[in-house]
Structure formats: C-alpha cells, structure tokens
Amino acid sequence: MNAFTPPSKSQGSDIAVSFEFFPPKSEEMEDKLWESIAKLEPLNPHFVSVTYGAGGSTRDRTHRTVRRIVEETGLAPAAHLTCVEATRAEVDEVIREYWDAGVRHIVALRGDPPSGIGGAYLPHAGGYANAAELTAGIKAIGDFEVSVGCYPEVHPESASAEADLDWLKAKIDAGATRAITQFFFEPDTYLRYLDRVRAAGIDIPIVPGVMLQPNFKGLKRMAGLCGTSVPGWLNDLYDGIEDDVRTRELVTAHVAAELVCKLRDQGVDQFHFYTLNRAGLAQSACALLGVKPDPVPAAA
Ligand code: FAD
Numbered sequence: 001m002n003a004f005t006p007p008s009k010s011q012g013s014d015i016a017v018s019f020e021f022f023p024p025k026s027e028e029m030e031d032k033l034w035e036s037i038a039k040l041e042p043l044n045p046h047f048v049s050v051t052y053g054a055g056g057s058t059r060d061r062t063h064r065t066v067r068r069i070v071e072e073t074g075l076a077p078a079a080h081l082t083c084v085e086a087t088r089a090e091v092d093e094v095i096r097e098y099w100d101a102g103v104r105h106i107v108a109l110r111g112d113p114p115s116g117i118g119g120a121y122l123p124h125a126g127g128y129a130n131a132a133e134l135t136a137g138i139k140a141i142g143d144f145e146v147s148v149g150c151y152p153e154v155h156p157e158s159a160s161a162e163a164d165l166d167w168l169k170a171k172i173d174a175g176a177t178r179a180i181t182q183f184f185f186e187p188d189t190y191l192r193y194l195d196r197v198r199a200a201g202i203d204i205p206i207v208p209g210v211m212l213q214p215n216f217k218g219l220k221r222m223a224g225l226c227g228t229s230v231p232g233w234l235n236d237l238y239d240g241i242e243d244d245v246r247t248r249e250l251v252t253a254h255v256a257a258e259l260v261c262k263l264r265d266q267g268v269d270q271f272h273f274y275t276l277n278r279a280g281l282a283q284s285a286c287a288l289l290g291v292k293p294d295p296v297p298a299a300a
Contacts, residue, residue, distance in 0.1 A: 015289050016046040016270045018078075018207070021277050023050055023061035032277055033065070039279035041073055042293035043286050046270070049078040049107050049147075054114055063097065070102045078147060079103050081138075082111025083128040088137065091128060095141045105145040108134045108176065117225040121157065132170040139175035148172075150179035150206060152193035156227040165200045177204055180272045183211035183223075185231055185255070187262040207270045208263055212281040214245065214252040253284040260285055 019040055024030040037048070050065045052058055062079060069077040079098050083091065098106065110131045113119035123129040128137055135146050148171040151164055158164040168179060184190055190208050197206055213219040216238035223230050234255065241247045260271055271289070273282045286292070 014269055015264065015291050017043060017286055017289070017291050018046045018048060018270075018272045019275050019282055020049045020051060020209075020272060021065070021275060023053070023058045023065045024277070025061070029277070036275065036277050036279035036282075037069070037073065037075070040275070040282060041075055043283070043291055044294065045075065047076040047078045047105055049080060049272075052080040052082050052109070052111070054082075054084065054112055054116070059094065063094070063101075066098070066103055067101050076105060077103055078105035078107050078145075080107040080109060081134065082109045083123065083130065083134050084111035085114055085124055085127075087124060087126040088128055089126075091134065092137060092141060095138055095144075099142040099144070103144075104142075105147065106138050107147045107149075107180070108138055108171070109149055110134070118156070130167075132167070132174045135171050135174035135176050145178070146176045147178040147180055147207075148176040149182065150193075150197075151182045151227070152184050152189050153182070153227050153229060155182075156225075161196065165196065165202070168197070169200065169202060172202060172204055178207060179204060180207045181209045182226055182228060183209050183274060184228055185234055185259065186229070187259060187266065189229070190263060190268075191266060205270055207272045208260075208268060209272045209274060210256050210260060210285065211274045212252060212256055212278065212285070213274070213276055214248040214281070216248065217242070249281065253281050256281065256285040257288040260289055264289060 021033055021036070024033045048069065050062050050069070052062050066077045066079045069075050081091065081094060095106070108131050110121070113121045128134040131148050135148060138144050138146055148168070150168050151158070154161050154164045158167065181190065181193070194206055211219065213222070220230055237251050237255065238248065241251065273285060275282045
C-alpha cells in the first residue's frame with residue numbers, strides 16, 4: 001500500500017458526503033446512534049440513509065429512526081426499503097407512510113434472502129420481484145428521489161458483468177437517479193467499473209460506498225458474502241492487531257482516507273460512508289477530504 005497522500009486538488013465544499021446508519025436495537029444503541037448523528041450533522045451531509053433489516057425485520061425501527069431524523073434534525077433522510085417477505089400492498093403502505101412523514105428519498109433494494117446473504121432468493125408471491133419493480137412502484141406512489149445499489153465487482157447472483165449493468169439500467173429506466181456502490185477496497189475497482197458504466201451509456205451519479213468497519217474478521221466475512229475482494233495488503237495491515245481495538249480503528253480510518261483521497265484525486269466528488277453508527281471514523285475520513293463543520297460564527 002502506498003504512503004498516505006492528501007488530495008492534491010483544492011479541498012472543501014465541492015465534495016458531497018452522505019452517511020448510512022442502521023436502526024438501533026436497544027436503548028444503549030439508540031443513544032450511540034443519536035450521538036453519532038449529532039456529531040455528523042454539522043458536516044452538512046447531502047443525505048443520511050437508514051437501513052432496512054433482512055425480511056423487513058426492522059420495519060418499525062427504520063421508520064421510527066427516519067421519522068425522528070425528519071422531526072428533530074435538519075438532515076435529509078433516505079429510507080432504505082426492500083422487497084423481501086412482503087406483498088406489494090404491504091410495501092406500498094410503507095412507501096405512503098414515508099411520504100406522509102415528509103420523507104422524499106428512498107434507497108430501493110431487492111434485499112437479501114431471509115435465510116441470509118448467499119441463500120436462494122425467492123420473490124414473495126404478490127410482492128415486488130426486484131429493485132427495478134420496487135423503484136417503479138415507489139415512483140407510482142410519489143415523486144420520491146430513488147437511489148439504488150450497484151456492484152463494482154458484480155452482484156454474486158449476476159450471470160455476467162454485462163447482465164449486471166443491464167440490471168442497473170432497468171432500475172434507472174424505472175426512475176432511479178443515483179446508484180450507491182457495494183463496498184470495495186481498491187480505487188481501480190471503482191474507476192474501472194465507472195468506465196464500464198459510462199461506456200454503457202449510464203450517466204447518473206455512481207457514488208462510492210466506503211466501509212468503516214474496524215472488525216476485520218466481520219469485514220472479511222461480509223466481503224466474502226457480497227463478492228467484495230479483500231486485497232492481500234489489507235490482510236497484512238490487520239494481521240497481529242486482532243485484540244487491539246484502538247489500533248484497528250486507526251487502521252480503518254487510514255484505509256478509508258487513502259481510498260477516498262485517491263478517488264478524490266480522480267475527480268470523484270460524492271462519497272457514501274457505511275458508518276455502522278460510529279461517527280469518529282466518518283469524521284476522520286471527511287476531515288481528510290476537507291469536509292469539516294461550518295465554523296461557529298464569532299460572538300458579536
Ligand atoms: P437487484 O438490483 O434487484 O438485483 C441485484 C443483482 O442480482 C442484479 O444486478 C442481477 O445481477 C441479479 N439478479 C437479481 N434478480 C435476478 C434474476 N431474477 N435473474 C438474474 N439476475 C438477477 N439489504 C437489506 O436487506 N437492507 C438494506 O438496507 C440494504 N442496503 C443496501 C445498500 C446498498 C448501497 C447496497 C449496495 C446494498 C444494500 N443491501 C441491503 C443489500 C442488497 O439488498 C443486496 O445486495 C441484494 O442481494 C440485491 O439488492 P439489489 O437492490 O441490488 O437487487
């Protein structure tokens with residue numbers, strides 16, 4: 001891995017960042033989430049998104065979290081929504097509830113099988129079969145902004161890289177206006193994918209999804225399931241620091257910073273951070289991009 005170099009371009013306000021959170025399971029986790037949101041809000045993110053658990057398991061928690069963001073912050077929330085284990089009528093009801101709550105941005109996803117990532121996906125009878133159908137369903141209900149997922153290393157269920165791009169096109173034809181990538185570690189993985197996407201005539205923003213997970217064991221497991229390559233240098237970096245949380249966090253911040261700075265140098269100006277509800281690592285990566293809180297006005 002190269003030594004860290006800050007971006008050579010002018011830093012600052014031309015970068016748009018967004019943050020992903022997951023809905024908390026306990027009161028303690030809820031406190032941590034709101035602390036993180038309060039710390040990241042001054043960075044003026046473009047939007048903050050809230051995930052939707054497998055099989056709709058977090059439906060109420062996702063909804064509560066998104067509602068609270070609308071009611072208690074100045075942030076623009078994006079609610080994740082999946083097709084899993086629900087009829088169209090049930091999903092449509094969730095979409096209408098979001099509209100009524102003032103939410104105007106949905107991240108539309110097919111979702112993973114309830115048996116877990118890697119299991120066979122069977123659409124619910126009477127449900128939306130995939131993210132393209134869901135996107136069309138959302139747009140039929142309200143004029144939401146719709147973001148979708150995309151896969152620089154190809155979705156594990158995809159027949160080929162070309163088929164994967166056809167799938168992305170179908171989501172755009174249905175109304176999606178932004179795609180957020182699955183996490184990846186090498187800048188070239190994203191840049192090569194972007195070349196393929198643009199060559200296929202797709203012109204919507206393809207926002208790199210940057211993972212901030214200091215638990216390397218968990219990260220490797222997740223990467224294996226998602227089809228994300230884990231480079232040898234990353235294994236080497238975490239080797240021997242398994243029991244040292246603080247050092248793992250510093251390494252994670254460094255790896256994310258290096259990735260975003262290299263992409264920034266190639267003209268990438270939007271980043272989506274998978275925060276895992278921890279503000280610190282996202283703050284570090286943003287500071288290195290020149291994204292910092294607005295200065296507090298001096299007292300008169
Ligand atoms: P789709 O776009 O519908 O399909 C994904 C790919 O699968 C296609 O590109 C295609 O290659 C292949 N495929 C699907 N169906 C078929 C078919 N019938 N025939 C051939 N090929 C097919 N999951 C959650 O449960 N909750 C979340 O909150 C969540 N957030 C996410 C956020 C982001 C940014 C991303 C990238 C993923 C997220 N996921 C989430 C994971 C996502 O649900 C999985 O990656 C899922 O396996 C695919 O979802 P999709 O919306 O990309 O599906």
